[in-house]
Structure formats: structure tokens, C-alpha cells
Amino acid sequence: MATIRHVLFDADGVLQQIRGGFYTAAEALLGDHARAVLDTASDRERPLLGSDEDFLPVLAQVLREQGLDVAASDLYAAVWQNTEPSASSFDLVRRLRAAGYGVHLGTNQVRRRAEYLRAVLGYDELFDVSLYSCDLGVAKPDPGFFEKAATRIGAEPAEILFVDDHPANVEGARSTGMAAVHWCLDEGHAVLVDRLAEHGVRPAD
Numbered sequence: 001m002a003t004i005r006h007v008l009f010d011a012d013g014v015l016q017q018i019r020g021g022f023y024t025a026a027e028a029l030l031g032d033h034a035r036a037v038l039d040t041a042s043d044r045e046r047p048l049l050g051s052d053e054d055f056l057p058v059l060a061q062v063l064r065e066q067g068l069d070v071a072a073s074d075l076y077a078a079v080w081q082n083t084e085p086s087a088s089s090f091d092l093v094r095r096l097r098a099a100g101y102g103v104h105l106g107t108n109q110v111r112r113r114a115e116y117l118r119a120v121l122g123y124d125e126l127f128d129v130s131l132y133s134c135d136l137g138v139a140k141p142d143p144g145f146f147e148k149a150a151t152r153i154g155a156e157p158a159e160i161l162f163v164d165d166h167p168a169n170v171e172g173a174r175s176t177g178m179a180a181v182h183w184c185l186d187e188g189h190a191v192l193v194d195r196l197a198e199h200g201v202r203p204a205d
Contacts, residue, residue: 002158004201011107013165013184015089025079029070048110049139055110088189095203108133141172161199
């Protein structure tokens with residue numbers, strides 16, 4: 001088994017979450033329509049994840065279809081930019097770097113939100129390599145995402161451990177030879193540390 005030298009982190013559900021929850025964050029603007037609007041918008045967002053196309057006009061169209069007089073920019077700010085980073089996840093990233101690992105970001109994001117993560121949350125400063133689906137031209141769980149990620153990191157897939165909260169993405173990573181663990185914020189960071197240790201990955205104290 002190859003020695004793990006790099007850890008690749010997903011963003012949503014692993015490093016950050018929507019304050020109050022995805023649907024709850026929209027209820028003040030959308031009321032009982034929150035779930036229908038967000039589910040439809042999320043479905044239509046998926047094809048944009050590997051492109052430069054702007055998500056805001058798509059969101060505006062969904063609102064029009066629902067007959068809602070709500071500005072897409074207001075809803076986008078209330079949900080997709082209402083992001084709360086996890087201090088414990090950030091601390092773990094720093095501890096892994098202190099232990100000598102390369103630490104990287106691997107996330108599905110449309111261009112607008114990728115720029116938000118860069119400019120507002122400072123992810124490019126936190127990670128050695130930041131890998132956004134809109135930059136790679138392919139989104140998880142497509143194996144192409146992980147193949148391109150390994151190339152940009154400059155390592156063999158077997159030297160990389162991937163952490164994600166979606167089982168399909170974990171399986172996509174494993175299909176390319178990466179080690180991968182399924183974990184989400186609700187499980188607590190002690191659980192993640194144990195799962196990393198199963199692959200010989202140990203953060204500094």
C-alpha cells in the first residue's frame with residue numbers, strides 16, 4: 001500500500017456548512033416554496049459545475065417558474081453565500097500541514113461560488129492546491145475530476161487520501177486509485193481523525 005502524502009478535502013459538509021441548513025436559510029425569502037425552489041435549482045446547477053456559465057440567471061428562471069417575486073441575487077446571498085466555515089476543520093488542515101502532508105481542496109462549485117470561496121473565505125491561502133470543478137472542466141464523482149486533481153497536485157493517486165460527505169464521490173475517487181473516506185461534519189472531528197489514522201495519516205498535536 002502506498003504511503004499517503006496528501007489529503008484532499010471536499011468543501012460543503014466537510015469544511016463548511018450553510019448557516020441554519022440549506023432549506024432553512026431560504027425560508028425567510030421563499031416560505032413554503034423553499035424546498036421546491038432549491039431542489040430544482042440544485043438539479044439545474046449540476047450541469048454548470050464543470051463550466052464557466054453563471055448560475056444566477058438559472059436561479060432567476062427557477063424563481064420565475066415558481067411565480068415568486070424574489071431577486072435571484074438575494075436568494076443566492078441568503079443560501080449559497082451564507083457559508084459558515086468549520087474552525088475545527090480548518091484547524092485539522094493546519095495540523096496536517098504541520099505534520100508534513102500536502103493539503104488540498106477538491107470541490108464541485110460553479111464559478112460564482114468558487115470566487116466567493118477564494119475571495120471571502122480565503123481557501124486559496126489555506127490550501128496548497130485548490131481544485132474547483134469549474135476550473136477542471138469536470139465535476140465529482142466523474143473519475144476525470146480525480147485524475148486531473150492528482151495531476152495538478154503532482155502526485156500518484158495512491159498517495160492521496162480524499163475526504164467527502166457524499167458516498168458517490170468517495171467511490172469516484174477510489175475508482176482512480178485514491179484512498180478515500182466518507183465523513184461529514186455532523187459526525188465530529190474525532191471520528192475523522194480516527195478514519196485518517198486507518199490510512200496512516202496523523203495530524204500534528
